[in-house]
Amino acid sequence: xxVDLSQFYEVFFEESFEGLDAMESELxxxxxxxxxxxxxxxxxRAAHSIKGGSGTFGFTSVSEFTHVVExxxxxxxxxxRLLTQNQIDLFLQSVDCLRDMLGALRxxxxxxxxxxxxxxxxxxxxxxxxxxSQQALTSATESEPQPEAPAGNAHWSISLKPxxxxxxxxxxxxxxxQELAELGKTKLAIDVSKVPTLNAIEADNLYLNWQIExxxxxxxxxxxxIFDWIIDESDIxxxxxxxxxxxxxxxxxxxxxxxSVAASASTNEQTPESKQEPEKGEEPQAVExxxxxxxxxxxxxxxxxxxxxxxxxxxxxxxxxxxxxxxxGELVITQAMLNQLTDxxxxxxxxxxxxxxxxxxxxNTRDLQESxxxxxxxxxxxxxxxxxRLVRDTSKKLGKQIELVLKGESTELDKTVMEKISxxxxxxxxxxxxxxxxxxxxxxxxxxxxxxxxxxxxxxxGGNVVVEIIDDGRGLNTDKIKQKALENGLIKDTDELTExxxxxxxxxxxxxxxxxxxxxxxxxxxxxxxxxxxxALNGSVELESRRGEGATFxxxxxxxxxxxxxxxxxxxxxxxxxxxxNIIESLQINPETVNNVGGEYDVxxxxxEYVPIIRLxxxxxxxxxxxxxxxxxxxxxxxxxxxxxxxxxELLGQQQVVIKSLEANYRKVDGISxxxxxxxxxxxxxxxxxxxVKLAGLRKAVRVNAxxxxxxxxxx
Amino acid sequence: MKKILAVDDSASMRQMVTFTLKKAGFDVxxxxxxxxxxxxxxxxxxxLIISDVNMPNMDGITLIKELRALPKFKYTPMLMLTTExxxxxxxAGKAAGATGWIVKPFNxxxxxxxxxxxxx
Numbered sequence: 001x002x003v004d005l006s007q008f009y010e011v012f013f014e015e016s017f018e019g020l021d022a023m024e025s026e027l028x029x030x031x032x033x034x035x036x037x038x039x040x041x042x043x044x045r046a047a048h049s050i051k052g053g054s055g056t057f058g059f060t061s062v063s064e065f066t067h068v069v070e071x072x073x074x075x076x077x078x079x080x081r082l083l084t085q086n087q088i089d090l091f092l093q094s095v096d097c098l099r100d101m102l103g104a105l106r107x108x109x110x111x112x113x114x115x116x117x118x119x120x121x122x123x124x125x126x127x128x129x130x131x132x133s134q135q136a137l138t139s140a141t142e143s144e145p146q147p148e149a150p151a152g153n154a155h156w157s158i159s160l161k162p163x164x165x166x167x168x169x170x171x172x173x174x175x176x177x178q179e180l181a182e183l184g185k186t187k188l189a190i191d192v193s194k195v196p197t198l199n200a201i202e203a204d205n206l207y208l209n210w211q212i213e214x215x216x217x218x219x220x221x222x223x224x225x226i227f228d229w230i231i232d233e234s235d236i237x238x239x240x241x242x243x244x245x246x247x248x249x250x251x252x253x254x255x256x257x258x259x260s261v262a263a264s265a266s267t268n269e270q271t272p273e274s275k276q277e278p279e280k281g282e283e284p285q286a287v288e289x290x291x292x293x294x295x296x297x298x299x300x301x302x303x304x305x306x307x308x309x310x311x312x313x314x315x316x317x318x319x320x321x322x323x324x325x326x327x328x329g330e331l332v333i334t335q336a337m338l339n340q341l342t343d344x345x346x347x348x349x350x351x352x353x354x355x356x357x358x359x360x361x362x363x364n365t366r367d368l369q370e371s372x373x374x375x376x377x378x379x380x381x382x383x384x385x386x387x388x389r390l391v392r393d394t395s396k397k398l399g400k401q402i403e404l405v406l407k408g409e410s411t412e413l414d415k416t417v418m419e420k421i422s423x424x425x426x427x428x429x430x431x432x433x434x435x436x437x438x439x440x441x442x443x444x445x446x447x448x449x450x451x452x453x454x455x456x457x458x459x460x461x462g463g464n465v466v467v468e469i470i471d472d473g474r475g476l477n478t479d480k481i482k483q484k485a486l487e488n489g490l491i492k493d494t495d496e497l498t499e500x501x502x503x504x505x506x507x508x509x510x511x512x513x514x515x516x517x518x519x520x521x522x523x524x525x526x527x528x529x530x531x532x533x534x535x536a537l538n539g540s541v542e543l544e545s546r547r548g549e550g551a552t553f554x555x556x557x558x559x560x561x562x563x564x565x566x567x568x569x570x571x572x573x574x575x576x577x578x579x580x581x582n583i584i585e586s587l588q589i590n591p592e593t594v595n596n597v598g599g600e601y602d603v604x605x606x607x608x609e610y611v612p613i614i615r616l617x618x619x620x621x622x623x624x625x626x627x628x629x630x631x632x633x634x635x636x637x638x639x640x641x642x643x644x645x646x647x648x649x650e651l652l653g654q655q656q657v658v659i660k661s662l663e664a665n666y667r668k669v670d671g672i673s674x675x676x677x678x679x680x681x682x683x684x685x686x687x688x689x690x691x692x693v694k695l696a697g698l699r700k701a702v703r704v705n706a707x708x709x710x711x712x713x714x715x716x
Numbered sequence: 717m718k719k720i721l722a723v724d725d726s727a728s729m730r731q732m733v734t735f736t737l738k739k740a741g742f743d744v745x746x747x748x749x750x751x752x753x754x755x756x757x758x759x760x761x762x763x764l765i766i767s768d769v770n771m772p773n774m775d776g777i778t779l780i781k782e783l784r785a786l787p788k789f790k791y792t793p794m795l796m797l798t799t800e801x802x803x804x805x806x807x808a809g810k811a812a813g814a815t816g817w818i819v820k821p822f823n824x825x826x827x828x829x830x831x832x833x834x835x836x
Contacts, residue, residue: 003736003824012728048770049726052799055821056729063821168784170793170815175836226833229816232807 005057012053013106019046024095028388032085044073062101065116068123069094155241158212163233164205171230179226184216327368334360380458381409383422394433401440401451408458413465414560424530428469428553436473436551467555476503476545503545507531568652571616572623577686582637589629611645614696625649639693671695717743723753723767736824750774764835765794777812784813793834
């Protein structure tokens, strides 16, 4: 039977990665010495499963490597060995190594065996250092029997005296006889001499012994294999009986050929065994291995795994699926009800019932939508779980003592958002550890506890997920950031900026160049990239620094990338959608508060701030209905570095829209993040604020306005 | 149709075993650990039980011992799935009432060949 094992690869990879995560988190909790048996068992089981699976699915490089890991774990588990810090580190490195290997295999690449080779050698050194040299024996596996070339039929004499108890373990002598019969011709004689008198018989016991004659081309191992499970408690003798009897039964033509071979090599003496005999004397099938059980078993096949770069499936808890099924059930009932109402003659009396039904339908649809969305939601612990390791390794490297506190791990987040938020978070966490938290000495000198605390906190707020990265370090060094910004020309000496505004400068691209990093103790390594990545998710990042007390980075993300709360706006005959999350306010323009700057753009003075105005119809090159500023409305939105106003003809309603990718269906369009289909069937474009600002050529203007409102006022 | 209960905590192994056995014409039920398996077995009949040894909650050897103690599974063949490094568990498994074992890694053909030893 052929089974395509590759269909199980994906599940195997998924559970292996899960296993590795579990291993890692348990390893991080381990202390040298004699570890808690439950913990070490969990680690062992994960390694064991990966080994078993990789062996089965033909990933030998992984199974061989996991073997040494498992062996050492086993010895620790059995208390034969004390766990050392070195071993914990080695195990953690193995987790990384296995992740890489499995990752490569998942992408149909050959795993790099250099690292695993080195680690394996390290494990073997530990293993050989101990008293366990018998480990080498275990590599002689039973899994890959070497098929032997079939010899001529031999006569075997088998004496089988099974243990009296074998029936109690579900072993069945009759099946063994049948298996023997499959190897060749058998003759059985039953020895009943051990059967006791009737009143002494116990039905569970086996009193029979057998004497079996077998004529077969098999080897002794094939016979032994049949009795493998009962060999310990039974008395089994297998003897080969030398006999020339079979020689005469052979196929003529085969014999002739055999003889001619013999003749051509006349000096060789030929014994019956060494002579090639046909198996059953008819067709030339003697070249095939006998139809015994495992002789033809091939070693595990190596197949090319399917190409898949990202994990494409998710595990969903049963209750989520249950609620979904429930919801669909409700929907079907409602539909049936509406069906009944609209069946046959229409009657005015039915109107209120139909309205009721429609309301119910709307309710059900909304519930169903929510349930479907929940399917994609996973707890943020999936992202958080990588940080204990990161913090452990990084703090070691930095010589700092850092305690990681995780809060709100069960907060749920869409899987696609989750995949993309992980890297920016790693970046922020690294920054907090590197620049925010002080060394133990510095902390003591500052009157703090020598262990710094880094907190990751997640919670829901409105339709958003908020993730905070909080440290109790020294806070941002505002003076240095200002100095750096002056050097880079980001700000001028005359600019009067608040501390907060200066701190925000770390998100500017100018701060991410390599030379700017080397001599800067503030934070600024690639922060612009972090912000950009978060904004690409329709999210935002803010920072709050408390001098000497620490800093907090707050990431705000939409729950999902598939649905968005949008404000519908109209410009001319086009309807656009502005994400609600970006909107600060909408207002009517008083033309007296608008100034033109350098003939390039209009700026609205809004309370203490200056807000550049973007005319959507100009940017997208079509007509608008309003001709004068006062005729339209201004939607003030938050952009990268400040506020901008989007001038529109009319505000329509707010609604949740399902986002369709423009890039996947058409191509990437600047200033547009996607499209959606409205209730009336028309397509509406969703505005990407950051892209729009860029497209309108206002980037610099916005920044100047945001940073230096007072100066802008003077300029005007 | 012969009924088999396959027990393994690894989903990929479970799927592979289940798929192979179903394809070979067996009626297969699966369970994710000993506790799960025991629960299922108490309410059903099986002609064969195949169980992994290392599992959370209840390991394979305890499972076999528990099942063997139930009258309806007194003579039912029970096979342990074990790795070569777990072969020292053989004795413990047999003492618990296991019929035999299958050494991991194995391929579908080897699995079916082994089952052929106990189900005919």
